[in-house]
Every structure is written in structure tokens, then in C-alpha cells.
Amino acid sequence: MRLDAAITDAVERLAPASDSTRLDAEILLCQTIDMPRSYLFAHPEDELDDLTIERFEALLRRRIDGEPMSYITGVKEFWSRELLVSPATLVPRPETELLVELALREIPRKAEWRILDLGTGSGAIAVSIAGERPLSNITATDLSPEALAIAAENVRQADLANVTCIEGSWAAAVAGKQFDLVVSNPPYVRSDDAALQKLRHEPRSALTSGEDGLDDIRILASDCAAILAANGLLMMEHGAEQQTDVANILEAAGWVEIACHNDLAGLPRVTVARRNGT
Ligand code: GLN
Numbered sequence: 001m002r003l004d005a006a007i008t009d010a011v012e013r014l015a016p017a018s019d020s021t022r023l024d025a026e027i028l029l030c031q032t033i034d035m036p037r038s039y040l041f042a043h044p045e046d047e048l049d050d051l052t053i054e055r056f057e058a059l060l061r062r063r064i065d066g067e068p069m070s071y072i073t074g075v076k077e078f079w080s081r082e083l084l085v086s087p088a089t090l091v092p093r094p095e096t097e098l099l100v101e102l103a104l105r106e107i108p109r110k111a112e113w114r115i116l117d118l119g120t121g122s123g124a125i126a127v128s129i130a131g132e133r134p135l136s137n138i139t140a141t142d143l144s145p146e147a148l149a150i151a152a153e154n155v156r157q158a159d160l161a162n163v164t165c166i167e168g169s170w171a172a173a174v175a176g177k178q179f180d181l182v183v184s185n186p187p188y189v190r191s192d193d194a195a196l197q198k199l200r201h202e203p204r205s206a207l208t209s210g211e212d213g214l215d216d217i218r219i220l221a222s223d224c225a226a227i228l229a230a231n232g233l234l235m236m237e238h239g240a241e242q243q244t245d246v247a248n249i250l251e252a253a254g255w256v257e258i259a260c261h262n263d264l265a266g267l268p269r270v271t272v273a274r275r276n277g278t
Pocket residue numbers: 090093185186187188189199206207208
């Protein structure tokens with residue numbers, strides 16, 4: 001089969017699974033033949049041998065089955081960096097860049113802030129903050145050793161000396177330590193959310209958290225004050241419909257200056273709160 005025909009055929013078959021069929025087909029073919037995308041446009045008439053077609057077919061079938069491109073390619077771009085991802089981690093979402101942006105607004109360039117990223121997954125938030133604020137010290141935790149290994153590798157590849165990875169559950173992973181800022185993109189999808197069907201290749205434990213999706217946010221609201229310095233900040237990503245619930249949970253747990261921020265799509269996505277008292 002010719003290279004251009006293989007792409008046309010793949011584009012058609014990808015339609016039910018993808019909103020970016022041509023791009024996906026091209027990336028998967030490039031991965032198969034280990035060539036840059038420019039090669040596809042320069043050599044449309046290349047004949048693909050049977051083994052190549054078979055290998056392309058294997059990747060295509062994964063994508064048609066709904067697997068995210070990032071798990072097939074092993075990488076995802078986040079905050080201008082190419083990060084490793086695996087099925088042990090969520091694929092970093094563009095809306096999570098809002099959390100990074102809000103954190104950078106608070107973290108001084110010329111002070112040594114202690115920052116904690118709880119449930120770091122691929123390390124996307126920790127690595128992005130660490131790169132932008134070299135004087136700060138970032139601790140990144142995750143309950144999953146497989147996810148934490150990916151985060152550690154992303155730290156290594158980014159050549160960052162200011163990130164420490166620790167395995168463990170939420171604040172318990174760093175009991176006795178103190179931070180100036182805690183950030184987290186915890187699981188928050190409702191257990192009955194129809195969107196979970198589309199997210200079935202991603203780790204369930206990183207997505208859902210009880211019936212209303214707020215179980216882990218409740219834990220963070222009750223446990224994070226103890227690991228924050230006086231006036232320390234907590235920033236959490238949450239679902240677009242959870243703004244009021246999250247504010248109520250934080251208020252009941254004694255947090256002050258609670259404020260919610262919108263993502264680029266105009267949806268309320270990240271809530272910031274300050275620890276009350278000294
Ligand atoms: N924003 C993700 C989604 O809805 C969920 C991420 C999370 O639960 N932290 O696809």
C-alpha cells in the first residue's frame with residue numbers, strides 16, 4: 001500500500017474515535033516508520049511493506065479503541081515541555097496550566113518557597129513550577145509508585161535539582177513538614193459521570209473520588225492546614241460545576257480568602273484558599 005493511501009484509509013477509520021483524525025494518522029505513521037512528519041509530505045508514493053503496515057495497524061487499533069494519543073506516543077506537551085506519560089498517570093490537561101499560572105503569580109522569584117504538589121501523577125505541575133522558580137523547593141507526592149517513577153523521570157529529563165518525589169497518600173506523605181504553598185489536581189469526577197466512559201484508559205483512581213467526586217477534596221481541605229506555614233496557600237483544581245461545593249467545604253474547614261478562578265474556556269476550575277491564623 002502507498003503511504004498516502006495508508007493515511008487516507010486511517011483517517012476514515014479514526015473518525016468515530018478522534019476529533020483530529022489526520023493529525024493522529026500522521027503521528028502514528030511517523031511513529032511506525034520512525035520519520036519526521038515532513039517525510040510524509042515529501043514521499044506520498046512510498047510503498048509500505050507488510051511488516052510496516054502490520055505495525056501501523058496495531059497502533060491504529062489502539063487509537064480506534066479510544067486510547068489517548070499520549071499513551072500510544074508516550075508523551076504529552078504541557079507548559080512548553082514534552083513530558084513522559086504512561087497509563088499509570090493521567091494525561092496532563094491544558095486546563096491544569098491555569099493551576100500552574102496561579103501558583104506562579106504567588107511564588108516570588110527571589111525567595112525560597114517550599115511548595116508541595118499532592119498527587120503529582122506525571123509530575124506536570126511540579127516540573128512546570130520548578131522550572132519557572134529555580135529558587136523554590138518542590139515536593140511532589142503520589143500514592144502510585146508507577147506514577148511517581150514517571151514523575152521522577154520527568155524531573156530528571158528536565159534537569160531540575162529542586163524537586164523531591166515522595167510516595168504516599170495526600171498530607172500523610174509529608175507529615176511533620178511545612179510548606180508555603182500546596183497545589184493539587186486531585187481526582188474529582190463524579191462516579192456516575194458519563195464522561196468516564198471516554199476516559200476508561202486513564203487510571204480510575206486519578207479521576208474519580210466518591211459519588212460526588214469531592215471525597216479527596218474534603219480530605220485535602222481538612223488535612224492541608226497542618227502542613228502549611230502561617231498564611232500558607234492551598235490551590236486545587238476541580239470540576240466546572242463544583243465551585244460552590246468546594247468553597248463550602250473549605251469554609252467549613254476554616255479556610256479564608258477563598259477565591260475561584262476561570263480557565264481559558266471561562267469555566268470555574270481552580271480554587272485558592274488561605275490558611276487561617278498563625
Ligand atoms: N479534568 C479531567 C477530566 O475531566 C479530570 C482530571 C481530574 O480528575 N483531576 O477529564
